[in-house]
Amino acid sequence: FTTLLYTIKFEVKIMMIVFFLLWTFNSFLILDASPESIHGKLYQDKPNIVLMMADDLGWADVSPNNPEIDYTPNLETLASQGYRYTDYHSAASVCTPSRAGLLTGRLGQRTGVISNFGVDSEGGLPLTEHTMADYLKSIGYSTGIIGKWHLGHHGDYHPSGRGFDYYFGLPYSNDMGCVMCSPAFNIKVNPQCGENHMFNLSVPLFENRKIIEQPVDLTKLTDRYIESAQNFMSAAIQDSKPFFLYVPMTHVHVPLATNKKYANKTGHGHLADAVMEMDGYVGAITEFIKDKNIGENTIIIFTSDNGPWEYKCDLAGSTAPYHGLWQKNQGGGGTSSKMSTWEGGHRVPFIISWPAKLQGGLTKNDLVSALDILPSLAMITNITLPNDREFDGIPLPFLAPHTKTRTLFHPDVDLVELWSIRHGQYKVYYATTPCDKDCEDSIGKGFLYHNPALVFDVIADPLEKSPVPMAELPNDFYHKIELLKKEMRDSIYTTMRSTVNWNGNKKFEACCNEANPYCAC
Numbered sequence: 001f002t003t004l005l006y007t008i009k010f011e012v013k014i015m016m017i018v019f020f021l022l023w024t025f026n027s028f029l030i031l032d033a034s035p036e037s038i039h040g041k042l043y044q045d046k047p048n049i050v051l052m053m054a055d056d057l058g059w060a061d062v063s064p065n066n067p068e069i070d071y072t073p074n075l076e077t078l079a080s081q082g083y084r085y086t087d088y089h090s091a092a093s094v095c096t097p098s099r100a101g102l103l104t105g106r107l108g109q110r111t112g113v114i115s116n117f118g119v120d121s122e123g124g125l126p127l128t129e130h131t132m133a134d135y136l137k138s139i140g141y142s143t144g145i146i147g148k149w150h151l152g153h154h155g156d157y158h159p160s161g162r163g164f165d166y167y168f169g170l171p172y173s174n175d176m177g178c179v180m181c182s183p184a185f186n187i188k189v190n191p192q193c194g195e196n197h198m199f200n201l202s203v204p205l206f207e208n209r210k211i212i213e214q215p216v217d218l219t220k221l222t223d224r225y226i227e228s229a230q231n232f233m234s235a236a237i238q239d240s241k242p243f244f245l246y247v248p249m250t251h252v253h254v255p256l257a258t259n260k261k262y263a264n265k266t267g268h269g270h271l272a273d274a275v276m277e278m279d280g281y282v283g284a285i286t287e288f289i290k291d292k293n294i295g296e297n298t299i300i301i302f303t304s305d306n307g308p309w310e311y312k313c314d315l316a317g318s319t320a321p322y323h324g325l326w327q328k329n330q331g332g333g334g335t336s337s338k339m340s341t342w343e344g345g346h347r348v349p350f351i352i353s354w355p356a357k358l359q360g361g362l363t364k365n366d367l368v369s370a371l372d373i374l375p376s377l378a379m380i381t382n383i384t385l386p387n388d389r390e391f392d393g394i395p396l397p398f399l400a401p402h403t404k405t406r407t408l409f410h411p412d413v414d415l416v417e418l419w420s421i422r423h424g425q426y427k428v429y430y431a432t433t434p435c436d437k438d439c440e441d442s443i444g445k446g447f448l449y450h451n452p453a454l455v456f457d458v459i460a461d462p463l464e465k466s467p468v469p470m471a472e473l474p475n476d477f478y479h480k481i482e483l484l485k486k487e488m489r490d491s492i493y494t495t496m497r498s499t500v501n502w503n504g505n506k507k508f509e510a511c512c513n514e515a516n517p518y519c520a521c
Contacts, residue, residue: 045382048289050289050298058337093338103131109411110392153206167208171206174254179215215519230288323464343458390491418485418489
């Protein structure tokens with residue numbers, strides 16, 4: 001009888017506990033049942049992710065890096081809420097290879113993407129490669145891209161075939177065709193569609209796989225981007241799903257065209273006005289996230305695909321203080337920004353905010369890369385990356401402290417060989433290869449091979465003006481760099497590599513009305 005009594009008492013206690021838990025859960029649903037609040041509580045282990053990437057933005061074009069800038073208050077606020085990394089580098093120094101590296105975590109020497117795709121490209125980022133969106137979608141994320149893609153637009157190379165549930169944006173750069181806006185500022189090229197335009201194609205605007213405007217009106221594009229981004233986030237919140245929103249911006253690639261409310265707003269020229277509009281775009285996204293009460297567990301990243309396009313003169317941004325002066329002086333000119341491996345080509349702004357985990361307002365000087373973003377998000381979201389391929393990044397230091405001297409390999413445009421290596425404070429150039437002209441219309445002396453390699457201390461000499469004398473380098477420095485270079489070369493050629501279809505044909509152009517000479521519709 002005593003045993004039976006204890007059993008009944010135990011069962012009553014269990015029933016009371018269950019009743020209490022059910023009552024508590026029911027009360028939670030009644031008292032706090034908005035989609036935003038449920039969304040925040042159910043996915044504490046799966047943060048929302050917003051990855052914003054500007055186009056051709058210089059390291060010194062934003063106020064967190066340059067106190068002389070007074071028209072990027074939203075980026076200033078974002079930096080005050082997270083970490084600002086001063087020694088961050090894009091995966092490449094030009095559009096397509098940089099984007100491929102960011103989304104796959106792999107250098108172009110592995111993915112095959114070492115150059116830009118064109119308006120008539122049949123291929124794109126090889127289908128053997130997996131994107132950040134592929135990985136995140138596989139664990140339940142809603143995935144969207146708002147902005148410039150530039151990794152192939154035909155067939156399964158389109159964003160809709162690369163892991164994205166929703167796409168709204170341009171298939172490639174806004175100067176790869178004529179556009180519908182006046183004025184739109186560029187150098188040496190008139191962007192307006194008309195008889196004397198160099199392009200026989202206008203730039204299309206896609207929503208998913210459908211062209212909804214051609215030519216695109218750049219003066220209205222930012223407002224449409226904001227609306228699409230907010231609609232995407234709202235839908236994910238309504239569905240109680242964590243979201244990954246990739247925002248590869250049109251700003252500040254030429255031609256520069258802003259909404260009239262930003263025209264001549266800064267008093268510092270067309271580029272500054274475009275940067276200010278870009279900052280407003282950032283603010284529209286961050287304020288929306290705040291208003292929906294999901295900011296605490298939302299990771300927000302801001303960066304750029306590469307440095308400014310020096311050839312565009314006053315329409316190009318600033319790399320200060322990373323001017324690559326050796327190229328200007330001993331190299332005879334040519335770019336030391338976009339399309340070069342000098343610091344100004346790939347050292348770009350990087351801000352990451354995650355209020356739930358990161359203390360705000362900190363400046364970090366760790367050597368980090370765009371290639372680190374995928375492995376970082378994989379660690380945060382418990383994604384196991386495939387072991388059939390090599391990845392070139394490592395988790396950011398706040399996730400896994402970097403205990404060894406960091407090495408980065410900086411690829412040149414169109415070149416398979418890796419001629420530039422960063423190891424700790426030192427930058428090594430086996431060759432200097434300006435792949436574009438400077439503002440003075442000079443390519444300089446072109447490709448120059450260096451034996452022994454040029455070495456700069458980019459901490460002590462951010463201008464990259466004077467190579468470090470061999471006698472002042474650490475013992476066996478060149479030998480160590482040669483071993484690192486051989487190790488990387490062996491890794492590239494003995495592990496999984498993809499092959500790119502570089503074929504082009506007019507039939508692959510994005511055109512909504514072939515009866516019109518500019519595909520206008």
